[in-house]
Amino acid sequence: MSRVSPFAKEDRPCPVCGMKAVHEALWRAHLGIKHYFCSQQCVDRFIAHPGLYTGHPKTGPSEKQKGRVQIKRHKILFSEPISTQSMAEILEAVRVMMGVKSLNAHREAFYVTYDLMEVSLEDIEKTIELTLGKIHSPMIEQVKRGWIHYTEECELENLAHPSKEGGCH
Numbered sequence: 001m002s003r004v005s006p007f008a009k010e011d012r013p014c015p016v017c018g019m020k021a022v023h024e025a026l027w028r029a030h031l032g033i034k035h036y037f038c039s040q041q042c043v044d045r046f047i048a049h050p051g052l053y054t055g056h057p058k059t060g061p062s063e064k065q066k067g068r069v070q071i072k073r074h075k076i077l078f079s080e081p082i083s084t085q086s087m088a089e090i091l092e093a094v095r096v097m098m099g100v101k102s103l104n105a106h107r108e109a110f111y112v113t114y115d116l117m118e119v120s121l122e123d124i125e126k127t128i129e130l131t132l133g134k135i136h137s138p139m140i141e142q143v144k145r146g147w148i149h150y151t152e153e154c155e156l157e158n159l160a161h162p163s164k165e166g167g168c169h
């Protein structure tokens with residue numbers, strides 16, 4: 001029997017972003033429960049920090065289940081001006097990502113506001129690099145990027161494991 005409907009499980013929304021329409025083929029089992037997702041981005045977020053999105057008998061509901069949002073705003077700099085066409089392509093690709101709240105573009109930079117519970121700066125930069133093509137990826141400023149990614153991962157790790165004290169500073 002073939003399955004024609006790609007979206008199902010409307011009663012159980014995507015655990016990462018809360019979207020009602022999830023994909024039947026995008027699922028992961030965690031602690032004996034099968035979770036369905038809306039996108040590969042949400043699957044990847046979930047695999048990285050399942051404790052953010054699912055509850056645990058010992059610690060109760062997860063931060064996501066308690067409704068937490070972690071709004072971040074960053075400026076992404078380019079080392080040289082981006083063409084109007086490329087910038088339009090980047091904006092379109094980033095705009096459709098889960099968790100991206102707003103975007104403002106200028107010639108050599110853009111500002112992105114996002115919910116760290118659903119998307120990280122690293123995810124956003126990967127999308128930009130894919131859009132620009134690998135040849136252009138050095139155009140993204142390296143300054144502070146490594147540090148920001150590290151602190152975001154620590155922030156998520158601490159939220160995912162509320163009972164564990166100071167594992168990640």
Ligand SMILES: [Zn+2]
Binds near residue numbers: 037098
């Ligand atoms: Zn999702």
